[in-house]
Amino acid sequence: MIKQTSVFVRLGEQSYEIEIGIGNLASIGSPIQKLNPSKLFLIYDENVVMHFQVVQELLCEIISEVHSHKVASGEASKCIGVANELWDFLSRHQADRNSMVVAIGGGVVGDLAGFVAATYARGVPFFQIPTTLLSHVDSSVGGKTGVNLPSAKNMVGAFWQPAGVLIDTQTLSTLEDREYVSGLAEVIKYGLIMDEPFFEKLEANVAGLKHRDADLLVDVIAHCCRLKANVVEEDEKETLGRRAILNYGHTFAHAFESVLGYGTYLHGEAVAVGMLCAGSLAKKMGRVNQAFCDRQEELVRKVGLPVKVDRTDIQPLIDVMKRDKKNVSNRIRFILPTGIGSVELVDAPIKKELIESVFNEFFE
Ligand SMILES: NC(=O)c1ccc[n+]([C@@H]2O[C@H](COP(=O)([O-])OP(=O)(O)OC[C@H]3O[C@@H](n4cnc5c(N)ncnc54)[C@H](O)[C@@H]3O)[C@@H](O)[C@H]2O)c1
Ligand SMILES: [Zn+2]
Known part of the structure; x- marks a missing residue:
């Protein structure tokens, strides 16, 4: 059937x-x-x-x-x-x-x-x-x-x-492999932001994901749609802040896309490194431990997504992050993890040196 x-x-x-x-x-x-x-x-x-x-x-x-x-x-x-x-x-x-x-x-x-x-x-x-x-x-x-x-x-x-x-x-x-793999970044994102068992399922099925196993894909896609639908049903027009969790990794990703040039990195590739940056920032702020960062990076790497981007000047990246239309009163808004399957919106001021040290960690 x-x-x-x-x-x-x-x-x-x-x-x-x-x-x-x-x-x-x-x-x-x-x-x-x-x-x-x-x-x-x-x-x-x-x-x-x-x-x-x-x-x-x-x-x-x-x-x-x-x-x-x-x-x-x-x-x-x-x-x-x-x-x-x-x-x-x-x-x-x-x-x-x-x-x-x-x-x-x-x-x-x-x-x-x-x-x-x-x-x-x-x-x-x-x-x-x-x-x-x-x-x-x-x-x-x-x-x-x-x-x-x-x-x-x-x-x-x-x-x-x-x-x-x-x-x-x-x-x-x-679909070309690079485009396909890029889409896996958003799949991994759902596990990280709201569903630890789903993240575990992805970890256990890396080979199937890479080979586009048909049955697995139907389950994975349906699950992602369900998870996103749960968020959207709660906050259809993005007025309550709930939908913001879907932007995990995206504040950094948009900066990479815009400064390094759209097309240099596909969206999912930028999101992959962006999630690692968010994880590292969270670690520097004492919100997650090294094991979290390692686990996140391992899955990203195993499915074939990049874990670093080309070195570039940091100030233009920070400038882009400050201009993000989701920011409130000139502060950069970050979605930061507290563990696998849970994230929080952080609006508090974050020291520039901290963000710089995160970027330096993820340049080739
Ligand atoms: N509306 C939303 O909620 C939402 C969410 C995420 C992203 N987006 C938007 O989606 C866009 C990116 O989407 P995308 O990654 O699908 O990019 P895309 O539509 O540009 O497709 C990527 C590439 O794959 C090709 N392609 C598409 N389907 C194919 C297939 N089956 N076989 C062979 N080639 C195929 C396209 O021609 C294109 O070259 C961005 O503009 C982004 O802003 C919107
Ligand atoms: Zn995205």
């Missing part, structure tokens, strides 16, 4: 189901038919043509009007210019609130198409078929959509929950 499971994201009228399986793209017709759109607008990444064609063929059998638009791969597509092309695409074919936008691709196409759906005609239903590990475990839950400004990532956007999500782990078969 084909392995299949689902995660229900409980958000009142915006509740939706995430279906996760092996080869379940073949049954995409079923959730779409239930949602009963009059027209479909498929927006897909140029690198997932193979998966897009499967979806298109199946959906053309059940919906009379299906339009498609290809988006160039890469973060640069997540911009207002491409959003504008997509609004125009919807308008040319008279999309309305009975239509549905379907995104097929990684987080870039998901965020972009979701933003276009959120804003066109003040909101058109949106369905997601994420195709990278990162988008399976992260962007498929939470309803954050948006585009980048030249000066700031994800600065323009909207909360817009999808009407449904379908995750087929077989879409990962075409």
